[in-house]
Amino acid sequence: MSNETMIAATGENQVLDIEKIRNDFPVLQRMVKGHPLVYLDNAATSQKPAAVIDALVHYYTHLNANVHRGIHTLAEEATAAFEATRDVVRSFINAAQREEIIYTKGTTEGLNLVAYTWGRKHLREGDEVIISGMEHHSNIVPWQVVCEEKNAVLKVIPITDKGELDMEVFHQLLSERTKIVSVVHVSNALGTINPVKAIIDAAHAKGAVVLIDGAQSSMHLDIDVQDLDCDFFALSAHKMLGPTGAGILYGKSSLLEEMPVFLGGGEMIKEVTFEKTTYNELPYKFEAGTPNIADFVAFKPAIEYINKLGKEKIRAHEDALLSYATEKIKETEGVKIIGEAEQKASVLSFVIDGVHPQDIGILLDNKGIAVRTGHHCAEPLMSRFCIPGTIRASFAVYNTLAEIDLFAEALKKAIKILR
Amino acid sequence: MTTKTIQEIEAEIVDEFSLFDSWDDKYEYIIDLGKRLPPLDEVFKKEENKVKGCQSTVWLVADYQDGKIIYKAESDAIIVKGLISMLIRVLSGHTPDEILNADMDFINKIGMTSHLAQTRSNGLRAMVKQMKHYALAFKSLRFNA
Numbered sequence: 001m002s003n004e005t006m007i008a009a010t011g012e013n014q015v016l017d018i019e020k021i022r023n024d025f026p027v028l029q030r031m032v033k034g035h036p037l038v039y040l041d042n043a044a045t046s047q048k049p050a051a052v053i054d055a056l057v058h059y060y061t062h063l064n065a066n067v068h069r070g071i072h073t074l075a076e077e078a079t080a081a082f083e084a085t086r087d088v089v090r091s092f093i094n095a096a097q098r099e100e101i102i103y104t105k106g107t108t109e110g111l112n113l114v115a116y117t118w119g120r121k122h123l124r125e126g127d128e129v130i131i132s133g134m135e136h137h138s139n140i141v142p143w144q145v146v147c148e149e150k151n152a153v154l155k156v157i158p159i160t161d162k163g164e165l166d167m168e169v170f171h172q173l174l175s176e177r178t179k180i181v182s183v184v185h186v187s188n189a190l191g192t193i194n195p196v197k198a199i200i201d202a203a204h205a206k207g208a209v210v211l212i213d214g215a216q217s218s219m220h221l222d223i224d225v226q227d228l229d230c231d232f233f234a235l236s237a238h239k240m241l242g243p244t245g246a247g248i249l250y251g252k253s254s255l256l257e258e259m260p261v262f263l264g265g266g267e268m269i270k271e272v273t274f275e276k277t278t279y280n281e282l283p284y285k286f287e288a289g290t291p292n293i294a295d296f297v298a299f300k301p302a303i304e305y306i307n308k309l310g311k312e313k314i315r316a317h318e319d320a321l322l323s324y325a326t327e328k329i330k331e332t333e334g335v336k337i338i339g340e341a342e343q344k345a346s347v348l349s350f351v352i353d354g355v356h357p358q359d360i361g362i363l364l365d366n367k368g369i370a371v372r373t374g375h376h377c378a379e380p381l382m383s384r385f386c387i388p389g390t391i392r393a394s395f396a397v398y399n400t401l402a403e404i405d406l407f408a409e410a411l412k413k414a415i416k417i418l419r
Numbered sequence: 420m421t422t423k424t425i426q427e428i429e430a431e432i433v434d435e436f437s438l439f440d441s442w443d444d445k446y447e448y449i450i451d452l453g454k455r456l457p458p459l460d461e462v463f464k465k466e467e468n469k470v471k472g473c474q475s476t477v478w479l480v481a482d483y484q485d486g487k488i489i490y491k492a493e494s495d496a497i498i499v500k501g502l503i504s505m506l507i508r509v510l511s512g513h514t515p516d517e518i519l520n521a522d523m524d525f526i527n528k529i530g531m532t533s534h535l536a537q538t539r540s541n542g543l544r545a546m547v548k549q550m551k552h553y554a555l556a557f558k559s560l561r562f563n564a
Contacts, residue, residue, distance in 0.1 A: 033442065033534075355497075356475055356495050356496035356497065358475045358496045358498070358499070359450075359496050359497050359498050362446070362498050362535070363446060363498075366442050366443065366446060366534075388476075388495075417446070417447055417450055418450060418497055
C-alpha cells in the first residue's frame with residue numbers, strides 16, 4: 001500500500017504505520033492455500049502481537065508457579081505478574097478499584113456469572129429482565145435459564161430495519177418491574193454501536209441495574225465504566241489482541257460484595273469447616289480454583305500494545321477500512337448490507353441474492369481470505385432479518401485497504417462462478 | 420442403471436480430479452456439478468429429511484427399487500450440492516451391502532478432506548453416514564420381509 005493511502009486510512013495527523021504494525025503479528029506473514037493470509041475475521045478473534053506470544057513463552061520458561069499460595073520466589077513472581085494485569089485492566093476501563101476487576105474465562109462466563117449470582121438473588125416472580133434483539137446467544141441463554149427458574153419475564157428490545165435498537169420501545173418496556181437490563185455494546189453480527197449511556201441512565205431512573213456485553217466494543221471504543229455508570233461490564237481478552245480463555249467482569253464493588261458466590265473451591269474461601277465456609281474478599285471471592293495464569297499475564301502486553309497505538313488512532317483506521325469496504329461491497333451486484341446503523345464499528349455483514357454465504361466462505365478461503373459465514377451465534381437476530389446467516393468481514397488495526405481490494409475482487413469472482 | 424462397481428466409479432472421479440491443476444478448477448467443476456443436480460421435489464424438503472451436522476441445509480431421501488437404492492438430495496448451498504452430486508454418482512443404484520462396504524476413500528484422494536475446513540468436512544461425513552444409514556435400514560427391511 002502506498003503512503004498516500006495509508007495516510008488516508010488513518011486521517012490527518014493520526015498516521016499509524018500499518019506495515020510496521022503488521023510486522024508485529026507473526027501469523028499475518030503466513031500463506032493460506034498459496035496466498036498471503038487476508039484475515040478479516042477479527043470479530044471472532046483478533047490476532048496476537050509477538051509481545052503477547054513472547055509473554056506466554058516467558059511465563060512458562062521463567063515464572064511458572066501457582067499464584068497467591070506459595071512463599072517461594074517463583075510463586076511470588078508469578079503472582080506479581082498475574083496481579084499486574086488487574087491494575088492495567090482497571091486503568092484501561094477506568095474502574096474505581098482493582099477489586100472490581102474479576103478474572104473470568106471470557107465474556108460468556110462474565111454474563112453467566114451475573115445471571116446466576118445477581119440474577120438468582122434478586123429476581124422474583126413477575127420481575128422483568130430486558131435484553132435486545134441483537135444479543136449473542138451468551139446474553140440470551142443465561143437469562144432464559146434464570147427467568148424460567150424465577151418465573152421472571154424476559155423482554156426484548158426490537159431492532160429497526162437499519163439494525164439499530166428501537167429506543168422508543170425500550171423506554172416503553174422499561175418499568176418498575178425491570179430489575180436488570182443486559183445489552184450488547186457493539187453487535188458482533190451487525191457492528192451497530194448501541195447508545196448504552198442513554199440505556200444505563202434510563203434504566204437507573206427506574207431502579208434497574210445494567211450489564212454491558214463489551215466483547216466487541218473493548219477493542220474499538222474508549223471504555224470508561226465510571227463515566228458510563230454501568231453496573232457490570234464483561235469483556236474477552238482474545239478479541240483485543242490478548243490470549244483466549246481470559247476475560248474480565250467488571251462490577252461495582254457495592255454489588256459484587258453482596259452477590260452470592262459463583263463457583264466454590266480453592267482461592268475463593270476465607271475459612272472452611274464442614275459446618276460453614278466464609279468467603280474470601282473481592283475479587284478472589286469469584287475466582288475459584290487455579291486461574292488461567294499464563295494467559296492473564298500475557299493479557300497485559302496486549303492492552304499495553306493497544307494503549308501504545310492509541311484507541312483514537314485505531315478507531316480512525318478501522319473506520320476508514322469499514323467505510324472503504326462498505327463502498328466497495330455496495331458496488332457489487334446483488335449485495336445487501338445487513339446492519340446500516342449510523343454508528344458502526346468494524347463489522348461489515350452482508351448477504352448476496354441467490355448465493356449461499358457458505359459457498360462464498362469456501363471460495364474466499366481458497367484465496368487465503370478469512371471471513372465468517374453463518375448466524376454469528378445470534379439466531380434471533382438472523383430471524384429478524386429473515387436470513388439464515390450472513391457473510392461477515394470484520395476489521396482490525398493491522399488490516400489494509402489493499403487487503404479490502406483483494407477481498408472485494410475475490411468476492412466478485414466468487415459470485416460470478418456461483419451464479 | 421449403472422453397471423460399474425462403486426470402486427470403479429470412485430476411481431473414475433479420482434482420475435477426473437487428477438486433470439485439474441488448481442483448486443480453482445476443482446471448485447468450478449464441483450460448482451458446475453451442483454448447478455446440474457436435479458432439484459428435489461418440494462414435498463421432500465421437510466425436517467425429517469434434513470441431514471444433521473451440516474452448516475447449510477441438506478435434504479436427503481432414498482428409494483429402494485429392485486434391490487438397489489436410489490438417492491436424491493439437495494442443498495441450499497451450491498458447493499455442497501456438487502459434493503452431494505458426487506456421492507450420489509458413487510452410491511446410487513447399488514445394493515445396501517455394496518453401499519455399506521464402500522470405503523469412500525475417493526473423498527480423501529481428491530483432497531477434499533484436507534482442503535475443506537473441519538466443520539465442512541464433518542458435514543460431508545454426515546452425508547455419507549446418513550446414506551449408509553438408509554442402506555442399513557433397507558437391508559434390515561429386506562431381512563424382515
